[in-house]
Amino acid sequence: MASATVTVSAPGRVNLIGEHTDYSLLPVLPIAIQRRITVHAQACDNGIVTAVSDTFAGSFRSDSEDNPAWSRYVHAAVKILGSRSGAHLHLEGDLPPTGGLSSSSALTVAVVRSLLELSDSRPSDDHLIDLAVRAERGAGVEGGAMDQTVIVRAQAGEALRIDFDPPAHRPVAVPPDVAFVVGYSGAPAQKGDEARDRYNARVVGCRTAAHLLGLDPPILGRFSGTAKDAVESLPDEAVPPEGLRLLSEGRFEDSSPLPVKAYARHVLTEAVRVDDVEAALRAGDIDAVGSLFDASHASLAGDFGVSTPGLDALVSAAREAGASGARLTGAGFGGWAVAVSPVDRSPGVLAAMATVAGEAFVAIPSEGVR
Ligand code: NG1
Numbered sequence: 001m002a003s004a005t006v007t008v009s010a011p012g013r014v015n016l017i018g019e020h021t022d023y024s025l026l027p028v029l030p031i032a033i034q035r036r037i038t039v040h041a042q043a044c045d046n047g048i049v050t051a052v053s054d055t056f057a058g059s060f061r062s063d064s065e066d067n068p069a070w071s072r073y074v075h076a077a078v079k080i081l082g083s084r085s086g087a088h089l090h091l092e093g094d095l096p097p098t099g100g101l102s103s104s105s106a107l108t109v110a111v112v113r114s115l116l117e118l119s120d121s122r123p124s125d126d127h128l129i130d131l132a133v134r135a136e137r138g139a140g141v142e143g144g145a146m147d148q149t150v151i152v153r154a155q156a157g158e159a160l161r162i163d164f165d166p167p168a169h170r171p172v173a174v175p176p177d178v179a180f181v182v183g184y185s186g187a188p189a190q191k192g193d194e195a196r197d198r199y200n201a202r203v204v205g206c207r208t209a210a211h212l213l214g215l216d217p218p219i220l221g222r223f224s225g226t227a228k229d230a231v232e233s234l235p236d237e238a239v240p241p242e243g244l245r246l247l248s249e250g251r252f253e254d255s256s257p258l259p260v261k262a263y264a265r266h267v268l269t270e271a272v273r274v275d276d277v278e279a280a281l282r283a284g285d286i287d288a289v290g291s292l293f294d295a296s297h298a299s300l301a302g303d304f305g306v307s308t309p310g311l312d313a314l315v316s317a318a319r320e321a322g323a324s325g326a327r328l329t330g331a332g333f334g335g336w337a338v339a340v341s342p343v344d345r346s347p348g349v350l351a352a353m354a355t356v357a358g359e360a361f362v363a364i365p366s367e368g369v370r
Contacts (some may be wrong), residue, residue, distance in 0.1 A: 004042065005040065005042045006040075006041050006114050006117040006118055007038060007040050007041070007114075008038070008110045008369065008370070009036045009369065010037055010105075010106040010109045011034070011036045011106060011369070012032070012033050012035045012036065012037075012095040012096075012101040012102050012103060012106050013030045013031065013032050013105075013147055013150045013151060014030065014031055014033055014336075014338050015028060015146065015330060015338075016029045016030060016159055016329075016340075017274050017293070017296055018030075018146070018270060018271070018273075019300055019327075019329070019330075019331075019332075020206075020266065020304060021144075021221075021267055021270050021271050021274070022143070022144025022145060022164060023142065023143060023144035023203050023206065024144075024206050024219055024220035024221045025144075025164040025165035025219050025220075025221035025222075026220065026267060026268075026270070026274070027161060027162060027164070027271060027275075028161075028274065029159050029160070029161050029172065029277055030150040030154075030159065030160060030162070031158075031159045031174070031180070031366070032150050032365065032368050033101070033363045033364060033366055034363070034366045035094050035101065036094065036106065037091060037092075037093035037095050037106045037110055038091070038092050038093050038110070039089050039091055039107075039114045041087050041089050041115065041117075041118050042090075042118075043085065043087055044088055046086045047084060047085065047086045048063050048086045049061075049074070049078050049086060049087050049088075049089065050062070050087075050088050051088070051090075051111075052090055052091070053071075053090075053091040053092070054092040055091070055092070056097075058070075058071075059071075060074050060089075062075070073104050073107045073108045073111065073135070073136070073139060074089065074107070075139075076108060076135040076138050076139040077107075077111035077112045077115065077131075078111075079135065079138060080112070080131050081112065085119055087114075087115060089111065091107070093106075096184065096336075098188045099188050099189030099195070099333075099335040099336075100334070100335025100336035101182070101330065101335070101336055102147040102151065104136060105132060105136060105147035106151055108136055108148070109128065109132045109152060110369065112132050112135060113128055113369060116128075125152050125153060128148075128369075129145060129148045129149050129152050132151075133148050134248070137248035137249060138248065140196055140247075140249050141199055142199075142200050142203045142247045142248060142252075144164070145164065149169065150162065150368070151368055151369055152369055153169060154365070154368040155368070156365060156366050156367045158173055158174060158365055159171070159173075159174055159281065159365060161274070161278050164221070165219075165221050172281050172282065173282075175281065175284045176343070177284075177286070178281070178284075178286055178341075178342070178343065179340070179342070179343045179346035180338055180339070180340055180341075180362065180363045180365075181318065181339045181346055181349045181350050181361075181362050182329065182336050182353070182360060182361060183314045183318070183336065183339075183350075183354060183359065183360035184335075184357045184358075184360065185311045185314055185336065185337065185356065185357060186310045186356060187308060187310050187334035187335075188335070189331060189333045189334035189335035194333075195331065199331055199333070201252065201254065201258060202306070203247075204240045204245055204252045204258065205240070205258035206264070206267055207219070207240070208239075208240040208241065208258060209234055209238075209261070209263055209264040210223065210264075211244060212260060213264075220264060220268065221271075227265055227268035227269045230264045230265070230268055231265045231268075234260055234264055235261065236260075236261050236262075237257035237260065238257060238260045239255055239256070239258075240252070259303075259305075262302075262303040263303065265303050266299045266300065266304040269295075269299060270296060270299060273292045273296055276292050277289055277292045277293075286324050286340060286341075287324055289325065290323065290324025290325025291325055293324075293326055293340055294325040294326070297327035297337075300327065300328055300332060301328075306331065306333055307328055308332070308333065308334055310356060311328040311332065311337050313356050314326065314328075314336075314339075315328070315339075317352040318341070318349050318353050319339075320352065321345070321351070322341065322345040322348055322349060323340060323341040323345070323349045324339075324341060324342070325339070325340055326340070337353070338363070346362055
């Protein structure tokens with residue numbers, strides 16, 4: 001007998017370091033945050049899933065071809081479950097849908113778990129992460145598993161160091177005198193649009209770099225040398241081989257040459273910065289965390305080409321207001337930036353970041369889905 005109603009709440013995330021490393025199976029260090037999406041789900045006996053949102057207009061129906069753009073991830077969740085039981089979903093929350101804070105993964109995780117719980121099936125953490133990752137890839141972005149993993153596994157007060165090959169995770173306590181301030185760049189980075197192709201170009205470019213380094217499977221995380229070794233042996237640009245352009249859903253159509261040397265340099269140096277930020281947080285060395293944030297932003301803006309004028313403005317504003325360092329967080333192409341600051345300087349950093357697009361807040365390391 002199905003339960004009549006369930007409520008599931010999933011947090012957004014701010015990635016502290018390890019940007020564009022997860023799909024190369026290299027580590028990441030995100031936190032879950034206090035801003036959340038909540039799904040109130042009610043069983044229906046008509047076999048149809050419907051959804052409405054407090055934030056967006058229009059409604060979703062699983063038997064309709066004409067659904068609003070915001071419901072793409074509801075559709076993805078229903079599809080991965082092959083749901084045959086009906087439900088009505090009411091979505092609400094305070095997680096900005098502007099890209100970079102993982103609203104897509106929070107929504108996907110919350111919908112998958114609420115639909116399973118309605119049919120009295122409580123998924124294991126591993127199973128929930130796997131379903132949510134596959135659902136999102138089915139929606140067209142060939143992402144890694146960082147967002148879904150931290151959204152499911154995070155604990156309050158802690159960052160989560162995540163490894164993918166082999167899979168492992170461990171908590172990293174956030175010192176009480178350290179604040180993470182986030183600010184909006186003024187431009188959305190929703191991956192349904194042009195940003196999806198720009199993101200997938202990085203995935204295919206990293207695979208191509210790994211292939212040229214002789215790795216099989218073509219995953220940069222399998223490279224055993226240093227970033228310098230890789231960079232020295234790679235050409236500046238390469239056309240991705242046909243087989244590496246296959247995605248979970250469809251194919252990456254563009255066959256222009258990709259800047260594989262610069263992509264590999266970013267990914268392999270960023271992976272080292274994950275170890276270094278983890279060590280600096282454990283040592284309470286906020287200046288070291290800040291310098292590593294700055295180096296990450298320079299690499300993402302230069303080699304990886306995912307920053308924007310708005311993100312650069314946020315990073316500069318934060319540093320000028322006394323932050324120890326700042327960087328874009330998430331995929332880039334718009335969205336949000338994160339600054340690390342001593343707690344006593346965080347009000348000034350917050351005010352400075354809010355001047356860019358009017359939206360900033362202190363991100364509090366929070367618990368995962370519940
Ligand atoms: P956001 O910021 O949510 O678009 C994306 C990917 C992550 C990771 C980051 C970049 C998804 C669901 N998320 O995050 O896996 O690759 O970019 O570090 O694809």
